[in-house]
Amino acid sequence: MYQINLGLQPNPRATARKVDKFLTIEFQRYLNLAGLHRNQLTSPQLSFAPGSTNKNGVEDNFIDEVLDDIKVVDPARKVCAAIYKTMDNCTDTAFKPYRRILIGTYIDQLRIVDVAASVNLSTRSIDNKKVNAQCEFADRWLYWKKYFDVEGLPDLRVFTERIKTVW
Numbered sequence: 001m002y003q004i005n006l007g008l009q010p011n012p013r014a015t016a017r018k019v020d021k022f023l024t025i026e027f028q029r030y031l032n033l034a035g036l037h038r039n040q041l042t043s044p045q046l047s048f049a050p051g052s053t054n055k056n057g058v059e060d061n062f063i064d065e066v067l068d069d070i071k072v073v074d075p076a077r078k079v080c081a082a083i084y085k086t087m088d089n090c091t092d093t094a095f096k097p098y099r100r101i102l103i104g105t106y107i108d109q110l111r112i113v114d115v116a117a118s119v120n121l122s123t124r125s126i127d128n129k130k131v132n133a134q135c136e137f138a139d140r141w142l143y144w145k146k147y148f149d150v151e152g153l154p155d156l157r158v159f160t161e162r163i164k165t166v167w
Helices: 012-034 057-068 075-088 098-107 112-118 123-147
Strands: 002-010 159-166
Touching (some): 075 098, 075 123
8 A cells, every 4th residue: 555645636525615705705805995895896886797888886986996096006905806896807607607606695685595596506506506606716816816916915825735555
């Protein structure tokens, strides 16, 4: 019997827990520091369909302000923008409604049954989709925190060393 070290492998459940904690606790802290409320980031009228002109002026103004003057803007506002854009950038298809799950959960603060209903899934199947959404958020977070120049924030991905025992 011997062991083979497979190296570091992604740990989806641990990553999802870390993302949940970040988006539940830290995000609220940054909103407070920036003097913002979640409803200032998005609204039900907001449409992300290509070519859509149905925009939310508050969300547009907030993101435009951060993008136009990225070096001067309050650091807490940059973090909030980076978090929102990371969620907004996640996959949103019928089979992978990750964007809607994240925004429904962490921006709109819907109950999981309401999120499930909004994406036409059962509450049982939404659990796996939510873990996948949180993992995608963690991956995309690497890009958006760099883009918004808030790189001092943590990498939300969790890796576990895998060892396989061979007989």
